[in-house]
Structures are given as C-alpha cells and as structure tokens.
Amino acid sequence: MGDGNTTNRGVTTGTGTSNNNSEKPEWLQQYNLIGKIGEGTYGLVFLARTKSPANRGKAIAIKKFKQSKDGDGVSPTAIREIMLLREITHENVVKLVNVHINHADMSLYLAFDYAEYDLYEIIRHHRDKVNHTINPYTVKSLLWQLLNGLNYLHSNWIIHRDLKPSNILVMGDGEEPGVVKIADFGLARIYQAPLKFLSENGVVVTIWYRAPELLLGAKHYTSAVDMWAVGCIFAELLTLKPLFQGAEAKSSQNPFQLDQLDKIFKILGHPTTEKWPTLATLPHWHSDLQHIQGRKYETNGLHSVVHLPLKNPAYDLLSKMLEYDPKKRITAAQALEHEYFRIEPQPGRNALVPSQPGEKVVNYPTRPVDANTDFEGTTSLQPPQPASGNPVPGNMAGAHAMSNRNVPRPMAAVGMQRMQPQGMMGYNFPSQAGAAGGINPGGMPMQRGMTAQAHQQQQQQLRRKDPGMMQGYPPQQKSRRL
Numbered sequence: 499m500g501d502g503n504t505t506n507r508g509v510t511t512g513t514g515t516s517n518n519n520s521e522k523p524e525w526l527q528q529y530n531l532i533g534k535i536g537e538g539t540y541g542l543v544f545l546a547r548t549k550s551p552a553n554r555g556k557a558i559a560i561k562k563f564k565q566s567k568d569g570d571g572v573s574p575t576a577i578r579e580i581m582l583l584r585e586i587t588h589e590n591v592v593k594l595v596n597v598h599i600n601h602a603d604m605s606l607y608l609a610f611d612y613a614e615y616d617l618y619e620i621i622r623h624h625r626d627k628v629n630h631t632i633n634p635y636t637v638k639s640l641l642w643q644l645l646n647g648l649n650y651l652h653s654n655w656i657i658h659r660d661l662k663p664s665n666i667l668v669m670g671d672g673e674e675p676g677v678v679k680i681a682d683f684g685l686a687r688i689y690q691a692p693l694k695f696l697s698e699n700g701v702v703v704t705i706w707y708r709a710p711e712l713l714l715g716a717k718h719y720t721s722a723v724d725m726w727a728v729g730c731i732f733a734e735l736l737t738l739k740p741l742f743q744g745a746e747a748k749s750s751q752n753p754f755q756l757d758q759l760d761k762i763f764k765i766l767g768h769p770t771t772e773k774w775p776t777l778a779t780l781p782h783w784h785s786d787l788q789h790i791q792g793r794k795y796e797t798n799g800l801h802s803v804v805h806l807p808l809k810n811p812a813y814d815l816l817s818k819m820l821e822y823d824p825k826k827r828i829t830a831a832q833a834l835e836h837e838y839f840r841i842e843p844q845p846g847r848n849a850l851v852p853s854q855p856g857e858k859v860v861n862y863p864t865r866p867v868d869a870n871t872d873f874e875g876t877t878s879l880q881p882p883q884p885a886s887g888n889p890v891p892g893n894m895a896g897a898h899a900m901s902n903r904n905v906p907r908p909m910a911a912v913g914m915q916r917m918q919p920q921g922m923m924g925y926n927f928p929s930q931a932g933a934a935g936g937i938n939p940g941g942m943p944m945q946r947g948m949t950a951q952a953h954q955q956q957q958q959q960l961r962r963k964d965p966g967m968m969q970g971y972p973p974q975q976k977s978r979r980l
C-alpha cells in the first residue's frame with residue numbers, strides 16, 4: 499500500500515505521507531479513526547475501527563507514543579522488544595495486534611484489541627455514582643483474572659512494573675463480557691519507567707502502586723514488584739480508595755517517594771531487618787529515610803483501612819501480597835491457589851454481573867471519545883517528510899535508522915524463547931468445593947451458577963464441536979507452580 503511497507507514480522511512502516519492530500523500516514527487508512535480515548539504518560543490512546551472485510555468494524559485501541567523532548571524516536575531495541583510482545587497470547591492479557599512506525603518522525607503506534615472499561619473507571623463509578631462497594635463476586639473475579647494474566651506474564655519472564663487500575667482493562671458487551679485484560683505490559687521498560695518519577699512532559703507518574711524495594715532504590719528487582727501492585731489494587735477494589743496515597747507534589751523536605759514510603763509505614767508499620775534481611779542494603783535505606791525512620795506509628799495494619807469480617811481470608815491473601823520482603827511476597831501462581839478463591843462466591847469469567855440473584859446490575863459508563871482530536875492535532879509530530887532515497891528494505895530497516903538511545907537489555911530476549919503456548923500456564927477457575935483437587939478438570943472455566951454436571955456436559959459438547967478450543971484450558975499442572 500502506497501509508501502507503507504508491511505514487513506514479514508508484521509511491522510508496518512511508512513513515511514507519513516499518503517497518495518492523497520490527507521496527511522494521515524498510509525497505514526492509518528486501514529482504520530476508521532473515531533477519536534481520542536485517553537492520555538497517559540507516554541502516549542495518547544485512540545479508538546479506531548478496522549476497515550478490512552474480514553474484521554470490519556472491530557474496535558481497536560491505537561496507542562501513539564509521544565516523542566521525547568530531544569526528538570528521539572524509539573530505539574531499535576525497543577522495537578525488537580515490542581515485536582516480541584506480539585507473541586504474547588493469553589485470555590487475560592490485551593492482544594497487541596499491530597505495530598506501526600511512522601518513518602517521517604520515527605513515531606510508534608501500537609494497535610491493541612479494544613476494551614470498554616478499566617479498573618480506574620469501575621472503581622471511580624462505584625465511589626462517585628453507585629455509592630456502594632463493588633460486589634464480592636466481581637472483586638474476586640477481577641482479582642482472579644488479573645492474577646491469571648500476571649502468572650502467564652511472569653512465567654514468560656515479563657515483569658509489568660507499572661500495574662495500576664487504569665492498566666487493567668475489562669471487556670464490555672461482546673464476545674468476552676467482563677473478561678480482564680492486562681494492558682501496557684513490557685512497555686515500562688522501553689521508557690525506563692518506573693524508575694523515573696517524572697515523565698518527559700513533566701507529568702508525575704503515579705507511584706501509589708510501587709513496591710517498597712523500588713521506592714528504596716533497588717537496582718535489581720523481580721516479579722514481586724507486580725504482586726505489591728496487585729495487593730494495592732485488591733485493597734482499592736475492596737475500599738474504593740487508593741491504599742497508599744502518597745503526595746503527588748514534590749517538596750524539598752519530602753520528595754514523593756519518601757512520602758509514599760511514609761504512607762505505607764503508617765498502615766503496615768515500619769519494615770525491620772529481622773523481617774526483611776536485605777533491607778539495609780537498599781540504596782535509600784540509610785540516607786533518605788533517616789527522617790521518617792524515627793517516626794513511630796501505632797498501627798492496626800490492614801484492618802484499619804480494609805473493613806471486612808476478621809476471619810475473611812481476603813486479609814490473609816492481601817497481607818501476603820503486601821509482604822515487605824519481596825522474597826517472602828506471595829507469587830501470582832501461589833495466590834491463584836489461595837483459600838480466598840475457594841470459598842463462596844467463586845470467581846467467574848464474566849466479572850461484571852451481580853453477586854446475588856436479584857441484585858442490581860451496575861451499568862458502567864462507556865469510555866468518552868473525543869472525536870475532535872486526531873493523531874496530528876495532538877502531538878509533536880513533524881510535518882511528514884518524503885521518504886529518503888533508500889527504500890525501506892522490509893523488516894526492521896526503519897527501526898535501525900532510528901536513534902541509538904540506550905534501553906536496557908531486551909527483557910524478552912531470554913524469556914520469550916521460553917514462552918508457553920496460550921493457556922499452558924492458565925489455571926482453571928476453582929471449581930465448586932468437592933470437585934477433584936478443587937480445580938476444574940480442564941476445558942472452559944465453569945460459568946457462574948452452573949452445576950458441576952452441567953459444566954461437564956458443556957465440556958463434552960465443546961470437545962466434540964471443536965477439540966482445539968479446549969487447548970487453552972488444560973488441567974492444572976502442579977509441577978508448574980512457581
């Protein structure tokens with residue numbers, strides 16, 4: 499198509515020019531751009547619909563990455579990492595469907611499957627409009643699916659590093675209603691977040707979900723940082739308030755990572771080297787923390803902020819996610835097996851349905867779309883340049899012409915080769931109490947309200963209809979526990 503080249507790895511490159519007087523990049527013409535739906539630290543997100551006959555009208559979210567102030571594009575390493583992200587396929591991880599590079603300015607556009615809701619909006623709607631907590635079934639189903647997707651990412655050596663409610667999407671009506679999709683995974687590394695506290699445009703990056711080891715300057719960290727974030731999100735789903743809401747403004751006495759730590763200590767108490775032996779080796783422990791180490795907080799722990807019956811296993815799971823020592827923090831695989839998921843209400847696939855028969859369905863607002871904003875009008879895009887003399891010889895040629903801005907070692911280089919096929923690491927929803935091993939015997943997850951017998955019949959029917967369809971949900975493999 500025109501000046502765009504679709505490479506053999508699925509990257510579309512183009513000059514940004516087109517064969518008509520529109521200034522839209524050529525590749526964009528495969529979409530109907532509907533408008534802007536959001537803006538994050540690193541980019542703008544647009545809603546578009548595909549024009550191709552096979553998938554006509556399918557909603558796609560296109561994320562345009564902002565140019566950095568020094569005009570750098572995205573480095574070749576970053577592009578390679580992103581290409582590897584296309585291999586990620588899991589029901590609870592948003593699908594990256596296309597990667598587009600605009601040659602004129604080396605800007606990058608990622609096209610994802612579109613999800614109608616995100617946890618930020620769901621929580622906000624409950625707090626401001628419904629005036630009521632989220633029902634226990636919904637909380638549990640959202641959390642279970644989040645852990646399921648995260649377990650898959652961690653099993654493939656991908657650490658998200660920037661989990662927060664706005665990155666946890668939920669599908670609206672359609673083929674997968676109420677299904678959770680983790681977004682923005684693997685991208686934090688490309689822009690070297692979350693170690694930065696300010697984004698390129700000076701916007702403060704939210705650090706409310708950031709693990710204490712990161713706040714204390716750890717250079718080496720593990721997937722445990724994501725589990726801390728999940729703990730914060732779990733508490734927020736239960737209370738509708740951010741758990742550790744550090745200051746967003748910086749002052750000389752109280753840089754925001756210190757304030758964030760202070761908020762954590764206020765609820766969980768101070769960490770100690772007895773409980774967290776490597777604490778004293780973290781860069782900021784001695785220097786920066788002196789003036790808050792002296793403070794003594796009387797704390798009742800999580801009970802002071804999360805009000806549930808005392809014996810609720812939610813406390814146990816939550817406190818294991820918010821363990822100070824990352825080595826002792828619960829893993830996603832372990833969390834999926836926690837008692838909380840075995841007691842009623844059991845988690846299910848459609849998270850956004852009522853807990854009890856007769857309970858009102860919550861109608862979440864759909865995403866507002868700003869139809870007046872398009873790619874060009876919102877960014878530092880340079881006017882499109884004609885292609886240079888050299889044709890793009892396919893594949894990553896465009897990427898290599900870009901800036902050599904260093905980004906860390908490709909995160910995926912090792913892990914992706916070991917990537918599991920879809921669902922290999924996928925746990926089944928816990929079955930009704932009493933089923934063998936407490937785990938569905940394989941196949942589709944049990945739907946809410948379905949008896950074990952009906953579920954078994956559904957499995958058999960599906961197997962007869964489409965044997966391949968069952969492959970995403972193998973029986974749980976105990977040996978794969980982390």
Ligand SMILES: Nc1ncnc2c1ncn2[C@@H]1O[C@H](COP(=O)(O)OP(=O)(O)OP(=O)(O)O)[C@@H](O)[C@H]1O
Binds near residue numbers: 536559610
């Ligand atoms: N695939 C998608 N489908 C629908 N909405 C999406 C999709 N991906 C992102 N969004 C929405 O677009 C908005 C901006 O997302 P983005 O990831 O750029 O920023 P953020 O998560 O708010 O902040 P940050 O960039 O700091 O992570 C959010 O409301 C997010 O829920």
